[in-house]
Amino acid sequence: MTHPLVDRLTTEFGWPRLENQADLDAFTQAPGTHVVFVPGDAARNLETPDVAVVLPELHMAFQRAFDCAVCGDSIETALREATGVLKTPSLIFFRDGAALGGIARVRDWDDYIARIPRFLAAPEAAE
Incomplete structure (x- = not known):
């Protein structure tokens, strides 16, 4: 069972819930930053719940420079192990199907504002 503020991301904002590896691959391999x-x-x-509230605010603050999805329970462990971002809640950034890194746990707003531009400016993933 998920928290209502997490559910809000998929119901109110329409962000996809990634329930399997195919969903994850399709989302992260699309053009852009995810x-x-x-x-x-x-x-x-x-x-x-705190990160679930902060993420839409970050999405707007960065002028939708990245798109967002919610990881489903069924692939969460595999995703965390594959990316090395083991603590939750976390935000894991991708481009061209490759993980750029993540921000684990809830952070001060200034920390998000300082760290997210590094992911957005990261070089394109190697082909």
Whole structure:
């Protein structure tokens, strides 16, 4: 069961919920920069709703320079292990199907504002 603020990302904002590897690949390999929100267990992790509220604000603050999706429970562990972003909640950035890195746990706004431009300016992933 997910938290209502996490569900809001898919219901109100229309962001996809990635339930399998094919969904993840299709989302992350599309042109542009992508963020996959890995919520973790919202019942045990009190930071999950906070990040679920912050992500739409970041999306607007960065003028939609990246698109967003929510990682489903079924692929969460594999995604965290594949990217090395093990703590949740986390925001994992991708371009051309390659992980650029992530921001784990809830952060101060200034930390997001300082770190996200590095992902946006990262060189294109090698082919």
